[in-house]
Amino acid sequence: MNMAEEMLSAEQLSAILIILPFAAAVICYLIRVSAIRSIVVLIAGTVLITSAVLLIPLTPFSLSPQPFFGVSIHVIVQALDFFLLLIILYFGFRHRHIAIKALALLQIIFLLYFEFFLIQDKPDTSALYCDHLTLVMVLIVSIVGSLICFQAIAYMKNHEEHLRLNRSRQPQFFFVMLLFLSAMNGLVLSNDMLIFYFFFELTTLCSFLLIAHDGTKEAVKNALRALWMNSLGGAAFILALVGIYRETGILELQRMIIYGNIDAGVYLLSMALLCFAAFTKSAQFPFQSWLLGAMVAPTPVSALLHSSTMVKVGVYLVLRLAPAMNGTFLSHCVAVFGAYAFLSAAALAVGQSNGKKVLAYSTISNLGLIFACAGLNSPQAIIAGILLIFFHAVIKALLFLCVGSIEQHIASRDIEDMRGLYATMALTALITVMGVIMMIMPPFGVLLSKWMAIEAAARNLYVVIMIALGSALTVMYWARWAGTLMSDPFAGRFKLERQPLLTWGALGALCLVAGLSSIAAPWLYVWFAVPALNAGYAAPFIVKRGVLENTTGAFAVFPLSMVAILGFVIAILAVKKAAGARIVAPYLSGIQTHAPGVFIGPKNLLVKAEAKNYYLASIFGEQRLTTWINLGAGVLLTLVVGGAL
Amino acid sequence: MTGTAVSIVIGLIGGPLLGGLVSGLDRILTARLQSRIGPPMWQPFYDVVKLWGKEKVVVNVWQAFCAYCYVAATAIALVLFFLKSDLLLILFTQAVGAVFLVVGALSSTSPFSQVGAHRELLQILSYEPLLVFVAVGIYLETGSFKIAGLDTWDEPLLMKLPFLFVVLGYALTIKLRKSPFDLSTSHHAHQELVKGLLTDYSGPFLALTEIGHWYETILLLGFCSLFWANNWIAMMILIVATYFMEVLIDNVSARMNWRWMLGYVWAMGLTLSLVNLIWLYVG
Numbered sequence: 001m002n003m004a005e006e007m008l009s010a011e012q013l014s015a016i017l018i019i020l021p022f023a024a025a026v027i028c029y030l031i032r033v034s035a036i037r038s039i040v041v042l043i044a045g046t047v048l049i050t051s052a053v054l055l056i057p058l059t060p061f062s063l064s065p066q067p068f069f070g071v072s073i074h075v076i077v078q079a080l081d082f083f084l085l086l087i088i089l090y091f092g093f094r095h096r097h098i099a100i101k102a103l104a105l106l107q108i109i110f111l112l113y114f115e116f117f118l119i120q121d122k123p124d125t126s127a128l129y130c131d132h133l134t135l136v137m138v139l140i141v142s143i144v145g146s147l148i149c150f151q152a153i154a155y156m157k158n159h160e161e162h163l164r165l166n167r168s169r170q171p172q173f174f175f176v177m178l179l180f181l182s183a184m185n186g187l188v189l190s191n192d193m194l195i196f197y198f199f200f201e202l203t204t205l206c207s208f209l210l211i212a213h214d215g216t217k218e219a220v221k222n223a224l225r226a227l228w229m230n231s232l233g234g235a236a237f238i239l240a241l242v243g244i245y246r247e248t249g250i251l252e253l254q255r256m257i258i259y260g261n262i263d264a265g266v267y268l269l270s271m272a273l274l275c276f277a278a279f280t281k282s283a284q285f286p287f288q289s290w291l292l293g294a295m296v297a298p299t300p301v302s303a304l305l306h307s308s309t310m311v312k313v314g315v316y317l318v319l320r321l322a323p324a325m326n327g328t329f330l331s332h333c334v335a336v337f338g339a340y341a342f343l344s345a346a347a348l349a350v351g352q353s354n355g356k357k358v359l360a361y362s363t364i365s366n367l368g369l370i371f372a373c374a375g376l377n378s379p380q381a382i383i384a385g386i387l388l389i390f391f392h393a394v395i396k397a398l399l400f401l402c403v404g405s406i407e408q409h410i411a412s413r414d415i416e417d418m419r420g421l422y423a424t425m426a427l428t429a430l431i432t433v434m435g436v437i438m439m440i441m442p443p444f445g446v447l448l449s450k451w452m453a454i455e456a457a458a459r460n461l462y463v464v465i466m467i468a469l470g471s472a473l474t475v476m477y478w479a480r481w482a483g484t485l486m487s488d489p490f491a492g493r494f495k496l497e498r499q500p501l502l503t504w505g506a507l508g509a510l511c512l513v514a515g516l517s518s519i520a521a522p523w524l525y526v527w528f529a530v531p532a533l534n535a536g537y538a539a540p541f542i543v544k545r546g547v548l549e550n551t552t553g554a555f556a557v558f559p560l561s562m563v564a565i566l567g568f569v570i571a572i573l574a575v576k577k578a579a580g581a582r583i584v585a586p587y588l589s590g591i592q593t594h595a596p597g598v599f600i601g602p603k604n605l606l607v608k609a610e611a612k613n614y615y616l617a618s619i620f621g622e623q624r625l626t627t628w629i630n631l632g633a634g635v636l637l638t639l640v641v642g643g644a645l
Numbered sequence: 646m647t648g649t650a651v652s653i654v655i656g657l658i659g660g661p662l663l664g665g666l667v668s669g670l671d672r673i674l675t676a677r678l679q680s681r682i683g684p685p686m687w688q689p690f691y692d693v694v695k696l697w698g699k700e701k702v703v704v705n706v707w708q709a710f711c712a713y714c715y716v717a718a719t720a721i722a723l724v725l726f727f728l729k730s731d732l733l734l735i736l737f738t739q740a741v742g743a744v745f746l747v748v749g750a751l752s753s754t755s756p757f758s759q760v761g762a763h764r765e766l767l768q769i770l771s772y773e774p775l776l777v778f779v780a781v782g783i784y785l786e787t788g789s790f791k792i793a794g795l796d797t798w799d800e801p802l803l804m805k806l807p808f809l810f811v812v813l814g815y816a817l818t819i820k821l822r823k824s825p826f827d828l829s830t831s832h833h834a835h836q837e838l839v840k841g842l843l844t845d846y847s848g849p850f851l852a853l854t855e856i857g858h859w860y861e862t863i864l865l866l867g868f869c870s871l872f873w874a875n876n877w878i879a880m881m882i883l884i885v886a887t888y889f890m891e892v893l894i895d896n897v898s899a900r901m902n903w904r905w906m907l908g909y910v911w912a913m914g915l916t917l918s919l920v921n922l923i924w925l926y927v928g
Binding site for chain 2 (some may be wrong): 114274297419420422434440441442447451454455458459461464465468469470472473475476479482483484486487488552553554555557560563567568570571572574575577579580581582583584585586587588589596609610611612613614
């Protein structure tokens with residue numbers, strides 16, 4: 001620990017975390033050699049992971065960077081803010097998109113008013129702040145984000161070979177991917193809300209560029225949708241900043257949270273607007289369409305957007321602001337809104353056979369649960385939210401990378417086409433199944449968080465009912481997928497498929513991180529989650545021998561993990577033994593043939609038997625549900641913002 | 646420490662013994678209701694022993710994995726119950742078993758298994774939330790999700806949670822694979838899906854699913870026992886009466902389809918739970 005402190009100060013580490021990915025991005029953009037690009041990405045990612053880990057003993061800290069060549073950091077950000085909005089405005093004009101133009105102009109006007117008329121003399125704020133919540137986010141962004149970029153090296157090579165491009169577009173791609181990591185680290189580390197706002201907008205722009213990357217008509221259309229929806233969030237954000245500053249004169253996130261006078265109407269309304277901005281960022285209903293559209297982009301983009309960046313901004317922001325809303329009607333509304341999103345997205349996921357869409361709805365659903373936790377606002381709920389952010393990020397990244405590799409092999413992302421994938425892609429299928437298991441089963445982290453969330457919500461009837469229904473739907477769509485991957489009549493042999501080393505590395509690392517951190521969850525709770533709670537929130541559990549316990553409940557994480565490992569080993573031995581058993585064709589209620597799925601029927605004719613999954617489109621189909629769910633979300637959103645008035 | 650060890654042993658060994666016995670009594674009672682004599686009481690054990698001695702035949706080796714995981718998860722859930730652990734944790738552990746049973750069935754390509762598996766998923770979808778509501782009701786009444794304090798609770802829970810007991814009854818009927826909810830597989834030989842979910846489990850692996858089912862039966866009857874936990878005699882009467890009702894319902898009702906099940910169980914379950922939970926909440 002002391003060594004780390006001697007080696008690098010918090011200031012230097014923060015600088016590395018924010019500026020290094022950007023520098024690497026520029027190198028990737030300028031030097032258009034694939035080997036150099038790969039090395040740069042690998043080095044940048046490794047340094048990023050190391051820096052994030054080195055940050056652990058230094059947390060918490062707050063600091064203001066020294067002026068940069070005599071220019072204060074605030075002035076630089078001020079200039080960058082306008083520059084960024086002008087770029088967005090440019091895209092609005094280039095694609096003739098009225099909403100983007102209008103929203104960019106609106107933000108520019110607000111920002112001009114804010115910067116030059118409202119702020120008379122700039123208070124001496126601390127620009128950066130890092131507590132344990134920030135630390136958790138930095139670790140997620142740096143570790144998961146870097147692993148995704150590593151896998152992207154292999155993925156994009158394949159992707160471009162498939163597209164047969166004359167000129168590689170990978171320099172742009174990696175430029176934006178790495179810039180995204182810069183933006184995320186900057187966002188979670190910033191304390192000055194104007195710096196926060198800059199990075200907030202930067203993530204919007206990055207996601208726009210990444211979704212549009214392939215340049216097809218659909219990609220551009222979906223990217224524009226993402227841009228205008230998130231610009232709406234950006235406008236709400238800057239409006240909220242104006243409101244808060246006018247009311248309280250506060251520009252710092254940390255001071256904003258502990259500002260006591262929550263009865264002040266404008267203050268609470270501004271909080272509601274910040275929640276609104278967070279909902280757009282996290283693709284909550286009715287803004288889910290931008291995230292669903294984002295899957296036209298290469299899979300590493302989806303992995304990045306869904307796990308460690310973009311959508312996590314929204315939940316991070318609301319978890320951050322939760323103490324400021326504690327005990328208000330607004331907080332209650334956020335809880336109901338989140339639980340509603342959790343349930344609705346789970347229902348929509350049941351109706352999908354498109355694997356990436358299932359993943360997308362599952363992301364929206366989990367983010368809804370995190371919002372619900374933030375809204376419930378008890379120490380236990382906040383802890384559940386923080387743990388869920390972490391576990392969801394790791395496992396969702398894993399699953400997206402799995403689906404990406406599967407898609408490059410079988411040229412489909414439909415779950416039906418993944419039937420019996422174990423026969424052709426044994427290890428990838430197994431890792432995917434592991435990911436699914438870690439999403440829905442105890443003693444793994446996601447379920448641990450869900451357990452905490454339900455127990456925390458038990459006194460809030462609407463919320464707990466929606467979470468209970470949503471959980472059951474969640475089990476349904478995941479179990480179905482896992483089963484389909486293993487659905488295979490010929491078995492008994494394990495043949496390792498060929499995949500690039502970087503893909504195996506990323507999949508293996510994510511799987512390992514998810515599994516080990518699940519087992520270590522009680523200690524992660526003590527080391528990271530409890531210190532992340534704001535003052536006034538008491539630690540909700542006592543940890544003894546790896547068991548989380550309080551008066552209302554107990555979850556034996558570590559003992560159950562050990563029992564689960566034992567059970568797993570026994571079951572694997574059973575598989576080994578069964579491999580020596582007689583393998584027969586499935587029962588088809590006719591005269592069996594040697595071909596699976598074919599039996600001899602009447603008149604000695606061969607009959608092919610086939611079964612597909614239930615997707616229950618008549619109940620859970622998008623066409624059936626989306627309109628109504630959006631309508632409901634619109635009502636609740638009005639309640640969130642209107643209730644704060 | 647010895648108390649913990651005793652609970653674990655009772656759960657692991659007593660559970661399936663009792664479960665098999667209940668299953669035997671169930672078969673006799675069912676037979677009598679249908680004017681038959683029925684098999685000996687120990688028949689379920691004979692069946693399992695016989696299956697255990699059969700040749701191992703699988704469609705897919707992962708069936709073996711899933712069968713073992715099913716038994717392991719249900720056994721752990723029952724042990725957690727005897728350790729008086731957290732109700733939600735027990736529910737989730739039990740759900741692990743249910744999911745593995747489904748995944749095992751899905752690993753066969755036979756349409757009977759596949760359709761059975763999907764129906765089982767719909768059954769899980771129907772009863773899972775109800776069980777959570779019951780747990781929430783118990784929490785609202787006792788202030789804890791842990792079972793530990795229940796045997797000394799002054800008033801039987803049944804008095805405060807009558808509707809939630811009915812809700813638990815729905816879950817029990819589905820879980821015990823009784824009509825009208827025996828869609829995915831049935832104890833009776835009149836299943837249009839052959840043996841549905843269990844079609845391609847055979848020999849020792851079918852025996853394992855049977856043992857897993859015994860664990861689950863005892864676990865669910867255990868949940869019922871919580872509703873009158875402070876008096877052994879009353880508890881026994883409650884359990885026997887509940888199980889008799891289950892057998893009766895099984896014999897007087899026809900199998901329905903999943904649409905009806907999902908709609909009916911969610912509507913009735915939600916309404917009854919809401920009413921009861923609001924009582925508790927306000928009271």
